[in-house]
Amino acid sequence: MACFSIVALLLASLGIAVQGAQSPFKEETKTCHPDCTKFGNCNGETGQCDCPFGLTGPSCQDRLFPACHSSKDPGTLPHYGTWYPKNCECIKQMRDWPGSCPDYLHYEGTSAAFQSPCFYDILTHFNLLCYSYKGRAPAEQLSDSPAVDDPAIEWNHIIGYPRVIITPLPTAQWPKVHKTPDGGQWRPLSKCPDRCNNRGWCQIQGANYQGHHEDPKERWCNCHGYFEGKSCEVADPSHCYRNCSGVGECLSGWCHCKPGYWGHGCTRTKAYTSAVGWRPNHAKIKIYVYDLPNNVVHRREFQDQWALIDLMYNSELEFTDKLLGDWGVRTENPWEAALFYVPTYTYWFTGNVGHPYFLIQHVTKWLQDNSPFFNLTGGRNHILWATNDRGVCKLQLAPPEMQHSIKMVHFGQSPRRPYAHRLKGQMDATAHLGGLLGALPQPGSRFPEFPEFNAVDILEESEICYRPEKDVVAPNYLHNDWVKPESYDKVWNTTLLPDGTRIVTSKKDAAPRTTTLFFGGYTKPIMVYSQGVRQTIHKMFGKGGKYDPAGPNARKDYIISGPAGGAAVDSMKISKFCLAPMGAGWGIRLAEAMVSGCVPVVVQDHVYQAHWDILPFDEFSIRIGRNELHQLVEILDDVTPQQLVELQAGVERYHRAFFWDAHWGGLAYNYTLRALKRRAISLWSANYRRHTRRLQHEREALEQY
Numbered sequence: 001m002a003c004f005s006i007v008a009l010l011l012a013s014l015g016i017a018v019q020g021a022q023s024p025f026k027e028e029t030k031t032c033h034p035d036c037t038k039f040g041n042c043n044g045e046t047g048q049c050d051c052p053f054g055l056t057g058p059s060c061q062d063r064l065f066p067a068c069h070s071s072k073d074p075g076t077l078p079h080y081g082t083w084y085p086k087n088c089e090c091i092k093q094m095r096d097w098p099g100s101c102p103d104y105l106h107y108e109g110t111s112a113a114f115q116s117p118c119f120y121d122i123l124t125h126f127n128l129l130c131y132s133y134k135g136r137a138p139a140e141q142l143s144d145s146p147a148v149d150d151p152a153i154e155w156n157h158i159i160g161y162p163r164v165i166i167t168p169l170p171t172a173q174w175p176k177v178h179k180t181p182d183g184g185q186w187r188p189l190s191k192c193p194d195r196c197n198n199r200g201w202c203q204i205q206g207a208n209y210q211g212h213h214e215d216p217k218e219r220w221c222n223c224h225g226y227f228e229g230k231s232c233e234v235a236d237p238s239h240c241y242r243n244c245s246g247v248g249e250c251l252s253g254w255c256h257c258k259p260g261y262w263g264h265g266c267t268r269t270k271a272y273t274s275a276v277g278w279r280p281n282h283a284k285i286k287i288y289v290y291d292l293p294n295n296v297v298h299r300r301e302f303q304d305q306w307a308l309i310d311l312m313y314n315s316e317l318e319f320t321d322k323l324l325g326d327w328g329v330r331t332e333n334p335w336e337a338a339l340f341y342v343p344t345y346t347y348w349f350t351g352n353v354g355h356p357y358f359l360i361q362h363v364t365k366w367l368q369d370n371s372p373f374f375n376l377t378g379g380r381n382h383i384l385w386a387t388n389d390r391g392v393c394k395l396q397l398a399p400p401e402m403q404h405s406i407k408m409v410h411f412g413q414s415p416r417r418p419y420a421h422r423l424k425g426q427m428d429a430t431a432h433l434g435g436l437l438g439a440l441p442q443p444g445s446r447f448p449e450f451p452e453f454n455a456v457d458i459l460e461e462s463e464i465c466y467r468p469e470k471d472v473v474a475p476n477y478l479h480n481d482w483v484k485p486e487s488y489d490k491v492w493n494t495t496l497l498p499d500g501t502r503i504v505t506s507k508k509d510a511a512p513r514t515t516t517l518f519f520g521g522y523t524k525p526i527m528v529y530s531q532g533v534r535q536t537i538h539k540m541f542g543k544g545g546k547y548d549p550a551g552p553n554a555r556k557d558y559i560i561s562g563p564a565g566g567a568a569v570d571s572m573k574i575s576k577f578c579l580a581p582m583g584a585g586w587g588i589r590l591a592e593a594m595v596s597g598c599v600p601v602v603v604q605d606h607v608y609q610a611h612w613d614i615l616p617f618d619e620f621s622i623r624i625g626r627n628e629l630h631q632l633v634e635i636l637d638d639v640t641p642q643q644l645v646e647l648q649a650g651v652e653r654y655h656r657a658f659f660w661d662a663h664w665g666g667l668a669y670n671y672t673l674r675a676l677k678r679r680a681i682s683l684w685s686a687n688y689r690r691h692t693r694r695l696q697h698e699r700e701a702l703e704q705y
Contacts, residue, residue, distance in 0.1 A: 024274055024275040024276040024279065024335075025272050025273070025274050025275075025333055025335055025336060026272065026273050026274075026275070027270055027271070027272055028271060028272065028273045029044035029045075029270060029271045030043075030044055030045065030046065030047030030271065031044075031047065032047055032048065032049045032058070033049055033058035033059045034059075035058075035059035035061070036049035036058065036059050036060065037257075037258075037259045038059060038060070038061070038075075039051065039052070039055060039059070039060040039061060039074070039075045039256070040052070040055070040059065040060030040256070041255075041256065041257045041261065041262035041263070041266075042259065042262060043262050043263075043268075043291065044262060044268070044269075044270070044271040045268070045271035045291075050262055050263075050291065050293060050294070051293070051294060051295070052077055052251055052252065052254045052256070052294055052298075053077065053078070053252070053254070053294045053295055053298040053300070054068065054069075054077050054078035054295075055075075055077070056295060061074060063078070064078070064093070064097055064295065065078045065080070065090055065093040065094050065097070066093070066139065066141075066142075067086075067087045067089035067090040067092075067093055067138070067141040067142060067143060068080055068086065068087070068090035068093065068094065068143050069142060069143065069198075070142065070143055070144045070145060070189060070195075070198045071142070071144060071195075071198045072142070073198060076198045077199075077224070077251070077252055078090070079143070079224055079301065079304055080094055080120050080121075080122050080301075080304075081121065081122060081301060081302070081303035081304030081305070082121055082122050082125050082128060082303055082304070083180055083181060083201070083303045083304040083305065084145065084178075084180070084186055084201045084304050085129055085130060085131055085143075085148075085178060085186070086122065086130055086131075086143045087130060087131060087132060087133075087141045087142060087143040088130035088131065088132045088141075088156050088158055088166055089132065089138050089141035090130075090141070090143050091122055091123070091128075091130055091158055091160050091164065092138075092164050092166075094120060094122065094123060094160070095123055095160050095161070095163075095164050099119075099295060099296070100118055100119060100120055100123060101116075101117050101118040101119070101123060101161060102117065102362060102365070104361070104365060105117035105358045105361055105362065106361075107357070107397055108397050108398060108399055115354065115355075115357075115358065116161055117358055118160075118161055119300075119349060119358075119359070119362070120300075121303065122160060123160035123161045124160065124161050125160070126159050127157075128157070128158050128159070128160075129155055129156070129157060129158070129169065129175065130155070130156055130157075130158045130166075131146070131153040131154065131155050131156070132153060132154055132156065133152055133153055134152055134153065134154055144189060145186070145187075145188055145189035145190075145201060145202060146188055147187075147188045148174075148175050148176065148177060148178055148186070149174075149176070150188075154168070154169075154174075155169040155173075155174045155175065156168055156169055157169055180203055180206050180222075181303075182206035182207050182208065182222075183205060183206045183207065184203040184204055184205040184206020184207070184213070184222075185203060185204050185205060185206070186201065186202070186203050187202045187203050187204055187219055188202060189201070189202045190202075191219045192219045192220065192221050192231070193219075193221065193230055193231040194231040194233070195231075196221035196223065196231055196232045197227075197231050197232045197233050199221075199223055199224050199227040199232035199233075200221040200222055200223035200224050200227065200231075200232040201221070201222045201224075201304060201305075202219055202220075202221060202222075203219070203220065203222055204216050204217075204218060204219060204220070205218075206222070208222050208223075208305065208306070209306055209308055210228070222304075222305060223305070223306075224252060224301060224304065224305065224306075225239075225252050225253060225299075225300075225301040225302075225305060225306045225307055226239040226240075226250060226251075226252050226253050226299075226306065227252070235249055235250050235251055236250060237249070237250040238250075239253050239299075240253060240254065240255045240265060241255070241264045241265035241267075241317075241320060241321050241324055242264075242265035242266075242267060242321055242324055242325055243265075244256075244257065244265060244266045245261070245265050245266045245267055247261050247266045248261065248265075248266040252298075252299070252301070253298065253299030254294055254298060254299070262291065263289070263291040264289065264291060264320070264324055264343060265321070265324045265325075267324045267325070268291065268332060269332075270332045270333075271332065272332065272333040272334070272335060273335075274335035276335075277335070278334075278335055278372070278373060278376055279335060279336065280336060280337060280338040281336050281337075281338065282338070282684070285329075285338045285339065285677045285680050285681075286329060286330070286331040286336060286337050286338055286339075287323065287329055287330055287331065287337060287338070287339045287340070287341050287383075287676070288330075288331055288332070288333070288334040288337035288339070288340050288341065288373075289320075289323065289324060289330060289340075289341045289343065290340065290341065290342045290343065290367075290371075292342065292343070292344070292363070292366065296362070296363065296366050297343075297344050297345055297349070297359070297362075297363060298345060298348075299345045299348055300345070300348050300349070302348075307348055309347055309348075310352070311477055311478075311479050311480075312476050312477055312478070312479065312588055313347050313352060313387045313388070313476070313477065314387075314477040314660075315385075315387055315410070315474055315475065315476055315477045315660060315668070316343075316345075316346065316347065316385040316387050316408075318477060318660040318668075318669065319385070319408070319474070319660075319669055319672060320341075320343050322662065322669045323341060323669075323673075326673075329673060334373055337373070338381065338680045339381050339382075339383060339406075339676060339677075339679070339680050340371075340373055340374070340381055340382045340383065341382075341383045342363060342367070342382055342383060342384050342405075343385075344356075344359060344360075344363050344384055344385065346359060346384070346385050346386050346387060346388065347387050347388060350386075350388045351388065352388050352389050353388070353389055353584070354388060355386075355388060355390065355392070355393065355394045356384075356386045356388065356392065357392075357394045357395060357397070357398060357402075360384060360386075360392070360395070360398075360402050360405075361398070361402055363384065364379065364401055364402050364405070367379065367382065368401065377404075377683070378400070378401060378404045379401060379404045379405040380404045380405065380406075380470070380683055381406070381679075381680065381683055382405040382406065383405065383406045383407075383408060383472075383676065384405055384406070384407055384408065385407075385408045385409075386407055386408070386409050387409070387410055387476075388585070389411065389583070389584045389585030389586065390411055390413075390460075390463075390465060390584070390585035390586075391407065391409035391410065391411035391412075391413075391465050391466070391585065391586070392407045392409060392465060392466075392471075393411070393413065393460075393463040393464070393465040393585075394463075395407075395464075395465075396463060396464040396465075403467075406470055406471060406472060406676070406679050407466075407467075407471045407472070408471070408472045408474050408672070408676075409465070409466060409471060409472070409473060409474070409586075410473065410474065410475070410476050410585070410586035410610070411465050411466070411473075411582075411585040411586040411607070412465070412466040412468075412471075412473040412586075412607050412608030412609065412610075412612070413461075413463065413464075413465040413466055413585075413606060413607045413608075414464065414465065414466040414467070414468055414606055414607070414608055415461070415462050415463075415464065415606045416606065447532065447536075447626045447627055447629070448627070448629075448630040449536050449539065449540060449546070449629065449630040450527075450532045450535075450536050450626065450629075451527060451532065451535055451536075451539075452527070453527045453532065454526075454527070456526070456528060457526065457527040457528040457532075460528045461528060461531060466608055468608055468612075468613070469682055469687050470679055470682065470683075471679075472672065472675045472676060472679065473608050473609060473610045473611070473612060474610055474611075474668065474672045474675075475590075475591050475610040475611070475657070475658045475659065475660070475668045475672075476586065476588050476591055476610075477659075477660055478588075478591055478592065478595065478658075478659045478660070478661075480661075481566065481569050482569060482591075482592060482595050482596070482659070483595055483659050483661050483664050483666065484664070485664070487569055488595065488664065489507070490507070490510060490511070490573055491506070491507055491510050491573055491595075491596060491597040492504050492505065492506065492507055492597070492652075493505050493506070493507050493508075494665065502665045504652070504656065504665060505652060506597060506648070506652050510573070510597070511573060511574050512574065513573075513574050513575055513576045513598075514557070514574055515557055515558070515559050515571070515574055515575040515576065516555070516557040516558055516575070516576055516577060516636060517557075517558045517559070517560075517575065517576070517577045517578070517579060517601065517632075517636060518559045518568075518571050518572055518575035518577075518578050518579070518598070519537060519559070519560050519561070519578065519579035519581075519589075520559070520560075520561045520562065520563060520564030520567070520568050520571065521534060521562070521563060521564075521581075521583075521589070522534070522562065522563055522583070523535050523538050523562075528584075529583065529584055530581045530582050530583055530587075531581075531582060531604065531605060531626065532626065533581040533582070533603045533604070533626060533629065534581050534583075536626075536629055536630075537560055537579065537581075537629070537632075538560060540560075540629075540630070540632070541555075541558060541560040542560075546630075547633065555633060558633070559571065559575070568592070569596070572592060572593060572596035572597075572598045573596050573597065573598070575596075575598045576598065576599060576644060577598065577599050577600075577601050577622065577636055578592070578593035578596070578598040578599070578600055578601065579600075579601050579603065580593055580600040580601060580602045580603070580604070580621075581603050581604060582604045582607060587604070590602060590609060590610065590621075590658065591610070591658040591659060594620070594651055594654070594655040594657075594658040595655050595658060595659055597648065597651055597652070597655070598651070599620065599621060599622060599644070599647045599648060599651060600620075600621045600622070601621070601622045601623075601624065601632075601636070602617075602621055602622070602623045602624075603623075603624055603625070603626060603629055605625055605626050610658065611657055611658075611671050611672075611675065613675060613678065614657075614671050614674055614675050614678075615654050615657060615671070616650070616654075619646070619647070619649075619650035619653075619654070620647055620650030620651045620653070620654050620655075621647070621650075622635070622636070622639070622647070657670075657671040
């Protein structure tokens with residue numbers, strides 16, 4: 001011990017740090033209002049009470065929109081869709097709240113707005129009726145679902161954006177009945193069991209995700225998001241991250257945790273301070289997960305009921321759920337984190353055809369105002385998802401602070417044309433296209449056999465949706481039909497070793513692959529849909545085409561059809577090759593082909609694929625350009641039996657990287673995490689495009705903390 005002390009003193013005198021020195025990070029958890037945990041979670045990092053959407057204050061007992069609640073009972077939540085009439089004061093209160101339609105949301109340049117800058121549909125519905133209770137003060141108004149002919153109410157027409165306009169409705173035009181879009185009729189909440197526990201709406205007939213209700217005498221509860229049961233008495237825990245870790249109750253997709261826990265899935269218990277500021281660990285890349293307030297973003301309802309989305313858009317949920325429990329990578333200490341993950345529930349605000357421009361702007365503003373870590377790098381090490389069809393294509397119009405962060409997308413379109421140079425901070429939507437519109441490709445020239453492209457097709461194909469030096473393309477989520485054992489086991493043999501290792505090999509007695517190429521899918525006349533690939537393949541193998549099934553060049557071993565539905569699951573299992581085009585944005589065929597043991601034939605010009613920088617695509621796929629599509633048959637005929645065997649071996653080795661279900665062997669999370677770690681290294685290597693004042697901005701940010 002004495003010898004070590006002498007050596008340590010000698011090293012210290014030479015200015016050499018001794019391994020094992022005391023950590024500069026100290027655990028320090030803050031306390032909140034003593035009543036916080038009654039309806040909220042005490043955030044030990046901020047010392048503030050984290051509340052479910054619509055509640056606020058030091059103990060989550062203040063209401064942002066009191067008139068949007070169906071009761072004055074404590075702890076109830078507001079509801080704000082358009083399926084069921086609301087109190088006029090509810091809509092006014094939502095519009096008055098700065099977080100509904102933030103005034104800082106805007107597009108750069110002279111482009112027309114693609115959507116209104118409001119996050120709640122009720123504010124942008126221009127043909128809406130609302131009711132008010134006669135003689136009641138605004139503080140006494142409720143959305144408690146009275147009868148349409150209740151003599152205590154009066155009806156009005158309301159517009160919520162850009163300003164609230166309430167017009168009294170003539171008595172003769174007052175509704176006699178309110179029909180719901182599901183084919184039912186609204187009934188007073190008092191007519192349903194237990195008033196649906198103030199967690200749903202009362203109606204007759206109609207339907208929800210659980211089934212149809214035909215009996216006109218039955219009053220049933222159509223429950224708010226993530227509640228179920230005859231009177232909405234059940235809060236379903238499966239719709240919260242990690243089922244609230246067994247230490248909380250799932251309420252509308254948000255975890256109300258037991259004291260001492262907070263955050264997504266009730267996974268937080270510790271908070272830290274630092275004596276040296278931010279010092280990320282470079283030996284082991286760690287990720288910090290933000291707990292944004294629910295009043296900033298939340299897993300919101302869709303029009304007063306469950307926001308049930310197509311499973312193929314669920315990658316954001318799967319990745320987040322796994323990251324929250326991955327303490328080998330995740331850290332509760334932001335001062336040592338290299339990357340910062342920002343759960344934003346993007347799809348819940350955009351749907352599949354919308355875009356997250358305003359949502360990312362909204363979240364970015366919150367991070368700029370509240371996070372020292374965001375400002376240290378201008379957000380370059382912050383991660384946000386966008387699983388919608390075209391990902392973040394519209395961000396080519398965005399200011400730099402929105403573009404810097406790492407985007408996790410399914411759509412990796414990245415044409416070679418750079419962003420336009422800005423003039424006084426402005427940028428037009430089409431400025432970067434130059435003279436492109438004068439060079440429309442014609443049939444038989446650039447893309448043989450292709451129909452003509454119009455200006456809209458060219459514009460969308462030239463949108464910059466992905467920055468390969470910083471963004472990540474991750475696989476979509478596959479429906480269970482593709483990966484559940486009764487389907488998966490038709491192609492693969494799975495062996496579990498005693499230590500839990502999973503060995504997956506091709507099933508030797510699987511059905512023979514008699515189809516050379518399979519494709520079944522939608523097509524549309526507009527060429528921007530799949531870049532014209534689907535249209536061309538249907539033309540080539542359709543009536544009058546080069547490979548007309550009734551013509552002299554017919555290829556019976558090629559199956560080209562419209563949407564195949566569930567039949568595609570089995571068809572791909574007996575095919576050697578499967579076409580993988582895009583759709584309106586990203587396509588699902590690459591992942592489907594891989595888990596089916598079918599070699600994907602990717603035809604997507606200037607579109608980066610999931611795991612493009614992690615996996616050797618040349619070992620398991622065929623990639624061709626549109627200029628070669630007319631030679632597809634010849635290209636595949638040139639593949640020798642031995643080459644096909646080698647490609648199929650690559651599919652066997654890497655197919656698990658394309659699906660998420662870890663309990664069935666999916667490794668999509670692992671490979672996506674690897675890609676993110678590479679982005680951290682790319683940042684440290686200064687491979688990101690740099691702004692001339694970036695270093696000055698970083699110095700200024702450091703001086704503040």
